[in-house]
Amino acid sequence: MGVVDDFVARYAKEYDFYEEVSRRAARLLESDLQASGVRAIVTSRAKSIPRLEEKCRSRERRRPYGCTEDIYDDIVDLAGVRVALYFPAERERVGSAVRRLFEEYDDRREFPAESQLHPSKRFSGYSAHHYRVRLRDADLDDRSRRYAVAKIEIQVASVLMHAWAEVEHDLVYKPLEGNLSAAEYSLLDQLNGLVLAGEIALEQLQRAGEVRVTEAGRSFDNHYDLASYLFSRATSVVDGPIAESGLGHIDLLYTLLDRLNLTTPDALAPYLTAIHANLEERPLAEQVIDALLSEDESRYDLYQSVREEAELYDAGAVRGHGRRRNEQLGYFLSQWVRLEALIRTHASTSGRGVGMPTRRALAGLGITDSDLLGELDYWRTLRNRVVHGEEDVSAEQLRDAGDRLERLIKDLEVRLRPNP
Numbered sequence: 152m153g154v155v156d157d158f159v160a161r162y163a164k165e166y167d168f169y170e171e172v173s174r175r176a177a178r179l180l181e182s183d184l185q186a187s188g189v190r191a192i193v194t195s196r197a198k199s200i201p202r203l204e205e206k207c208r209s210r211e212r213r214r215p216y217g218c219t220e221d222i223y224d225d226i227v228d229l230a231g232v233r234v235a236l237y238f239p240a241e242r243e244r245v246g247s248a249v250r251r252l253f254e255e256y257d258d259r260r261e262f263p264a265e266s267q268l269h270p271s272k273r274f275s276g277y278s279a280h281h282y283r284v285r286l287r288d289a290d291l292d293d294r295s296r297r298y299a300v301a302k303i304e305i306q307v308a309s310v311l312m313h314a315w316a317e318v319e320h321d322l323v324y325k326p327l328e329g330n331l332s333a334a335e336y337s338l339l340d341q342l343n344g345l346v347l348a349g350e351i352a353l354e355q356l357q358r359a360g361e362v363r364v365t366e367a368g369r370s371f372d373n374h375y376d377l378a379s380y381l382f383s384r385a386t387s388v389v390d391g392p393i394a395e396s397g398l399g400h401i402d403l404l405y406t407l408l409d410r411l412n413l414t415t416p417d418a419l420a421p422y423l424t425a426i427h428a429n430l431e432e433r434p435l436a437e438q439v440i441d442a443l444l445s446e447d448e449s450r451y452d453l454y455q456s457v458r459e460e461a462e463l464y465d466a467g468a469v470r471g472h473g474r475r476r477n478e479q480l481g482y483f484l485s486q487w488v489r490l491e492a493l494i495r496t497h498a499s500t501s502g503r504g505v506g507m508p509t510r511r512a513l514a515g516l517g518i519t520d521s522d523l524l525g526e527l528d529y530w531r532t533l534r535n536r537v538v539h540g541e542e543d544v545s546a547e548q549l550r551d552a553g554d555r556l557e558r559l560i561k562d563l564e565v566r567l568r569p570n571p
Contacts, residue, residue: 155207158219162203162229169197172301173230176253176286180232180305183248187436188378188401190237191245192310198229227257227283228304235310238357239350242280245307253284256302274343277316278350279308309353315346370414374405380416384423385435399434400539406457407440411450437539444538445495448488451538458540479549480537486556487534493560497567518566523559530556 162169177195184191207222216222223229234245246259260281282305286298308316319339322331331339357379364371364380371377378401385398408414422442426435433441444450487508494508497516508531510524518524533552537544544552 154216154219154222155204155211158207158216158222159200159204161219162198163200166197166200168298169230169301172286172298172303173197173232175295175298176230176284176303176305177232179252179286180234180245180248183252184234184245186400186402187244187248187398188375188382189241189244189248190375191241192235194233194235196231196233198226198231203229227302230301230303232303232305233313234305234307235313236307237310238353239309239312240354240357242307246280246282249282249284249305249307252287253282253303253305254287255282255284257283259283272340272343274340274347276343277308277319278312278347279306279316281306309346309350311346311349311353315342318342365416367417368415371405371408374402377401377405377408377414380419381435381439385426399436401436403454403457403461404436404440406461407443407450407454410453410457411443413443433535437535440539441535445491448492451484451488454538476546476549479546479553480544483537483549483553483556484534486553486560487530490556490560490563493563493567516567518563520566523562526555526559530559 173195177193181191181193184193203226206226207216210216210225216225236242236245249255260283262277262279262281263275284303284305285301286303288296288299291299306313322335322339360376361379361383363369364376365383371380378398381398381401405414408419413419419439422439425442426438427433440454444454490508494512494516498512508527510528513519513524513527530552533544537549
C-alpha cells in the first residue's frame, strides 16, 4: 500500500472524530452569530472519503508525500464549516466571532488572491474568507479535550457565492464528461458576474433595511432589525471597526425590550446615551441591558426569566445547584439593587443625573478611596458575570458576596451622609 492508501484507511477510522469536531465548531459559531443578529446559514461536514482520496492523489502527482503525517499537514479541511451569509458586508463580523471563539493556527486566506486572477476571465471568481482554526482547549472538558488537536477550516462567503463555487468546483475540478469547452468556461464566467451583481444587490438590500429600522415610531420586528439599528448607532461611539468588538447577545436584549414594550428607536434612545466605546470589555447589548436594569429593580427578575427561557443556563447545572443557589443569587442581586439605588439617589440630589455604581459615578460624589473603589470593581465584575451568564458561581460564594456587598453599602451610606 502507498502513503495515500495508508492515509485514507486511517482517515476512514477517524471519520466520526472529524464529523464531531466540525459539528461542535458549527454549533458554537452558529449560536454566536444568531445571538448577535448576523443572518447566515451555518453547515458542517467531515471531508468525504472519496473526495479526500481524489484530492490526495491529485496533489501527490505534483508533489509526492513522504508519509501520512505529510498529508495531515497538507490537508487543512478534514473538518469543515461553511458560513453562507445573507449580507456579504457582514463577513468581518463573522471574522470577529471566529477570532473570539477559536484558536487561529494560521493566517486568514482571502479569495480571490491576486495570483489566481485569470486573464481570460472578465470577473474575479470565487470571493470568500477562509479561516484555519482549532477548538480552544480551555473550552473543552476532559472527555472532549482530544478534539482540540483537529484542524478546522471555516469558509465564509455569501449564499450566492457558495452556490456558484459548488457548481464551478464540480464542473471544472471534477468533470465527468471530459474537460469543459471554451464556451462552457465563458458561461461559468457570466454566472460569476451575475453572482457578483447579486452580492451588490444584497448589500443595497441591507442598507435599505438599515434605513427602515431607524424610522421613528416603527417597531423592530425581530432581533436582526435591532442588531442592524444598534450597529449603525454604535459607529458614532466606537473608534475603529465595530466588528472587532461585537454587539453581544442582541437576541436577549430584544426579548427584554419586547417584554417592556420598548421596541422602537424612540423608546430605546434614552438607554443609548451612556454607551461607552470599549465594547470588548462590555458588549453593546450588555451595556443597554444594564441601563434597563438599573432603572427598575423589578426588571432583574424579568431578565432572569428571559435568560432561562433562552436556555442560556445549562439545565443540568441549574438543577444541580437547586433552590439554595437561586436564593443566594437573589440575595446577592438584592444587595446590588440597594447599591444602585443608593448611588442613583445621591447622584440625583447632587444634580449629576441618574448614577450607576461605577468609579466615575462615585468620583462625582466625592468617593476616591482606592481600596473601596477596587472592591466595588470586583463586585461589579461578579454582578456582570452572574447577570449575563458568563460565570457559574456557587451558593456559598453568592452568600459571601451578598454579605460583603451589604457591608460596602453601609460604608458608602456613612461616607455619603451630608455633613451636619
